[in-house]
Amino acid sequence: MKTLKMILLLGLCAQTMAFYKSWSLGVGALSESYGKIQTDAQGNTNGLDFTPFFKVQSLSDFYLNHQLQLELATTLPRDSRDSAVNRMNYWFNALMSYDLDFIKIQYGPGMYFTRLSMDGTAQELPNGNSTKSFATPNGSTVAGNLVLSFALDAPIPTTDLTFNSQAMILNPEDSDERAVNILLSLSYKME
């Protein structure tokens, strides 16, 4: 299985090398797990939260009138409200892209990583009728999710800019754990 994945990955690289067309740099806004997380005491859940991210992408010709858009993106490490948790996301997408002239429809698999780290500083918090010092971990964890993305890629006329809106689905097969990340980005074609 590992060998198979390796071959697929190398095949993807070879494909991209052979029919390479252009590359771009982009910036965007990421909203994680839309509507899944409670955000206040009234029971409201999270909407769009626009975490900035940066991406580099390449475009190659592919089979069946499609192009292959490879994307590599990352957010900055970001501090928590109380500076206790540091959170960072980075991901890789292999999007099949179908050109309708004015807009491209894109879909494909990817891998989405969530890195969390803490420095081990204890927190004094209420516990029952008194307070207690709660430990926090000193270290980091990376969670990895296979994702399925759908996107619309719209070139802005007379510029080298492209606007991309993307829905990235985590755990598409699992109705409990299914979540959608929403990504909006603007990329600049380098050549």
Next chain:
Amino acid sequence: MEKAMKIFLTFILMTITFSAQAFTLIGSDIATYKDPNIKVYVGSQQCTNLADSPEELLDLVSEANERFWNGIATSELVLEVGSTKSVDASFYTDQICNTGAGCVPEVDSGILIVCNTNGSTFGGNVLAVTLPNNVSGNTIHGSVIALNDTASSPLLNDSRDEKISVIAHEIGHAIGLGHSNFKDSLMYYANIDNREALGQDDWDGATFLYPKEQGAMAVCGTIEDISNPQNGSKLWFSMALMLLILAGFHLTRRFKSLN
């Protein structure tokens, strides 16, 4: 060209904002169940003061799992509804404390929920108490959740939804989480009226302790134990490799155009 760059830069500036939250641990160091599929059992003895039967408590567990812990996209955690279980009678009457004289026995596996009437277990208006009481090193083998079954238990006045939230909160402790500083999170020390879903702290905590490890995390074959601090660097290595490959496309293109 210049105008395009300006729009691009404005977009960068517009997107720079920061937010996240915190979670804590139940013990002095990280401790987790080795298998993220964790069974929750209920002691088969009928409670003394609470009206809920053991079977009804299992129903509440099922809803607590579905409404809260089993929906985290970035965590492998799956809480399973076990069965009612016949356990040592002292679980219902002894104090919830670390194994010793007058404390309940160790729970051999999973999470055990019992009604407990021991006055020393619950001070004032405490709804429930949880203790991973079978722990070796960083591994939790078993945890006990004691629901306040004393005559003055505040649980007696709680609605079904509140009981579900209380059980879910205690399950959070059983799997290794401490309290959160924020009301929007289930691990906040007190119950709130509108508890609909997990908060960011709960997601982060469960993701930290039980991270999802799908797909390409196996491609490079270098990740042995992702919950172990510092192993993230190996992922960075594979991401850097991807960047090199992308740089490679660019150079290949340059090279081609020279010919």
